[in-house]
Amino acid sequence: MSAPISRDEVAHVADLARLQLADDELDHFTEQLAAVLEHARDVGALDVTGVEPTAHPYPLANVFRPDEVRPTLDRDEVLTEAPSAEDAMFRVPPVLGETP
Amino acid sequence: MTAASLSAAVRSGERSALAVVDEHLAAIEAREDQIHAFNLVTAEAARSVAAAIDQRVEAGEDPGPLAGVPIALKDNLCTRGVATTCSSRILDGWRPPYDATVVQRLADAGAVMVGKTNLDEFAMGSSTENSAFGPTRNPHDTSRVPGGSSGGSAAAVAAGFSPLALGSDTGGSIRQPAALCGVVGVKPTYGLVSRYGLIAFASSLDQIGPFATTVDDAAMVLEVIGGHDPADSTSIPRAVPPVRRHLTDGVAGLRVGVVTELSGEGIAPDVARRVNEAAEVLAAAGAEVAEASVPAAVYGLSAYYLIAPAEASSNLARYDGVRYGLRVDAATTPEMNLATRTAGFGDEVKRRIMLGTYALSAGYYDAYYGKAQKVRTLIIRDFTAAYQRFDVLLSPTSPTTAFPLGDKTADPLTMYLNDVCTIPSNLSGDPAMSVPFGTGDDGLPVGVQVLAPSLGEIDMFRTAAVLEAAAVREEVTS
Numbered sequence: 001m002s003a004p005i006s007r008d009e010v011a012h013v014a015d016l017a018r019l020q021l022a023d024d025e026l027d028h029f030t031e032q033l034a035a036v037l038e039h040a041r042d043v044g045a046l047d048v049t050g051v052e053p054t055a056h057p058y059p060l061a062n063v064f065r066p067d068e069v070r071p072t073l074d075r076d077e078v079l080t081e082a083p084s085a086e087d088a089m090f091r092v093p094p095v096l097g098e099t100p
Numbered sequence: 101m102t103a104a105s106l107s108a109a110v111r112s113g114e115r116s117a118l119a120v121v122d123e124h125l126a127a128i129e130a131r132e133d134q135i136h137a138f139n140l141v142t143a144e145a146a147r148s149v150a151a152a153i154d155q156r157v158e159a160g161e162d163p164g165p166l167a168g169v170p171i172a173l174k175d176n177l178c179t180r181g182v183a184t185t186c187s188s189r190i191l192d193g194w195r196p197p198y199d200a201t202v203v204q205r206l207a208d209a210g211a212v213m214v215g216k217t218n219l220d221e222f223a224m225g226s227s228t229e230n231s232a233f234g235p236t237r238n239p240h241d242t243s244r245v246p247g248g249s250s251g252g253s254a255a256a257v258a259a260g261f262s263p264l265a266l267g268s269d270t271g272g273s274i275r276q277p278a279a280l281c282g283v284v285g286v287k288p289t290y291g292l293v294s295r296y297g298l299i300a301f302a303s304s305l306d307q308i309g310p311f312a313t314t315v316d317d318a319a320m321v322l323e324v325i326g327g328h329d330p331a332d333s334t335s336i337p338r339a340v341p342p343v344r345r346h347l348t349d350g351v352a353g354l355r356v357g358v359v360t361e362l363s364g365e366g367i368a369p370d371v372a373r374r375v376n377e378a379a380e381v382l383a384a385a386g387a388e389v390a391e392a393s394v395p396a397a398v399y400g401l402s403a404y405y406l407i408a409p410a411e412a413s414s415n416l417a418r419y420d421g422v423r424y425g426l427r428v429d430a431a432t433t434p435e436m437n438l439a440t441r442t443a444g445f446g447d448e449v450k451r452r453i454m455l456g457t458y459a460l461s462a463g464y465y466d467a468y469y470g471k472a473q474k475v476r477t478l479i480i481r482d483f484t485a486a487y488q489r490f491d492v493l494l495s496p497t498s499p500t501t502a503f504p505l506g507d508k509t510a511d512p513l514t515m516y517l518n519d520v521c522t523i524p525s526n527l528s529g530d531p532a533m534s535v536p537f538g539t540g541d542d543g544l545p546v547g548v549q550v551l552a553p554s555l556g557e558i559d560m561f562r563t564a565a566v567l568e569a570a571a572v573r574e575e576v577t578s
Contacts, residue, residue: 005458009458010454010458013454013457013458013461014450014454016457016461017413017441017450017453017454017457018420018434018437018438018441019438019441019442019445019450019453019454020438020439020442021450029450029451029454032451032511032512032513033451033454033455033458035511035512035513036405036455036512036513036516037455037458037468039401039402039405039513039516040402040405040406040468040472042398042399042402043399043402043403043406043468043471043472043475044467044468044471046399046471046475046478048471048474048475048477048478051474051477051478052474052477053470053473053474053476053477054473054474054476054477054480055304055473056304056334057290057291057304057480057527057528057529057554058290058291058304058334058336058529060333060334063330063333065330073197073198074197077197078197078423081194081195081196081197081423081424082422082423082424083421083422083424083425083426083427084427090422090423092422092433092436093429093430093431093432093433093435093436094431094432094433095432095433095434096432
């Protein structure tokens with residue numbers, strides 16, 4: 001059977017997850033992820049025809065409450081904990097590369 | 101001393117809360133260097149909370165059922181104004197702007213937080229070796245791991261640093277360290293304890309629960325922290341079962357099933373022997389004991405290591421360097437996101453994010469995540485069938501006793517196998533707990549797991565209380 005995940009696929013997944021991997025890390029992680037996915041082949045081989053998926057153990061439904069004004073987190077307290085803030089907003093570097 | 105006796109002494113004015121807290125802070129001072137149970141000891145705050153409790157007692161007020169009892173909190177529970185790290189560099193310097201619901205309820209009951217305990221980064225691990233701040237060690241043998249991911253909480257209770265602790269359990273992270281450290285650890289029914297303020301790992305599996313030295317103390321904490329919370333939409337809208345009132349009910353007539361699929365291959369013989377002895381103890385106490393079968397449980401591990409990483413990859417997307425914690429500066433926001441996450445997360449967290457991203461990605465979703473969700477249904481069906489014949493089930497908590505530090509860090513899959521007995525209850529959402537039951541051939545603690553159907557906490561605790569009494573008798577006679 002072919003390896004469950006290739007080095008290129010790991011590089012692609014890292015990119016999707018916003019993680020940068022050095023070459024040696026890429027080798028290392030490919031090997032480890034392949035071992036876990038290899039183990040998961042027992043699930044892959046199982047016949048689950050007609051079985052409904054379970055996303056959650058609790059019967060989830062919308063929970064409603066009256067639309068009343070209530071206190072929220074203190075804005076200053078939240079912004080104090082941010083890496084950078086200005087004028088009651090989170091401050092970030094340019095998003096599209098333009099100069100602010 | 102137990103939490104029950106400490107709170108009774110404080111409420112009656114026999115002992116001061118401050119003296120109780122000081123005594124535990126001294127125990128921490130004496131041995132924390134060797135154990136490293138805590139990321140942060142909040143000594144000053146603990147003393148001032150204790151002093152306030154003493155004032156209330158003097159004024160004739162009742163500070164609550166946990167009056168003056170020190171408690172250690174896993175460092176993935178939000179504590180307002182007190183650093184909360186998840187043992188990760190990515191939350192460096194962050195102080196939450198609110199308390200988790202459980203933290204608030206403990207405070208309302210008079211408990212005194214003494215510190216935030218170490219964990220595997222973002223609760224991902226089974227040994228507390230994946231912490232950005234270094235490993236926690238097992239108080240019974242400091243060359244061994246305490247288990248994980250709530251290893252700091254289990255070690256704090258086992259070392260006598262605090263009679264109580266809270267942990268979180270996504271695949272066994274309360275029960276497995278409880279077993280390895282020789283303390284009681286409980287994963288309640290999913291939804292029985294509010295997750296508001298618990299930093300999310302895998303939201304459909306995460307549940308908060310207590311560590312304690314006795315079954316009674318664990319029951320007491322559950323009654324304090326459990327029950328509906330409007331701030332958590334997955335919180336069950338009903339009161340917590342009155343477990344404490346039923347602790348001495350015994351097990352006469354209770355139907356107990358020993359799970360065959362979790363008792364054979366891969367379980368160390370000395371651990372398996374203890375589970376058999378536990379079954380004999382229950383039979384001698386009047387329970388009807390027989391073999392139970394949960395065939396799909398053997399697929400639990402594979403399903404879990406697809407589902408939990410998938411949910412984690414989504415939950416951990418929020419660590420982007422914008423709103424809290426670490427930011428690694430870069431010229432643009434996308435580059436800053438990349439640099440921050442790359443520097444902020446440890447290897448195990450990166451592994452699971454990538455595994456989850458892969459399991460959810462186009463072309464693999466059906467083969468991995470979709471299939472794992474269907475296996476989850478099979479596991480729930482098998483448990484439902486088993487609980488038609490049995491009131492509670494029995495299994496080992498962990499396949500082995502505590503293993504040496506560094507033993508399994510090189511091979512993630514070997515580490516994941518530690519969770520084989522605990523994972524099924526997270527997938528089904530049912531409660532389960534670990535009770536210390538003697539030792540293995542190496543003299544280290546063994547835990548027996550008691551599993552129960554959804555909201556079956558009363559029968560689970562009754563069974564645990566009988567096992568505890570037998571285990572205590574054995575220690576006294578040996």
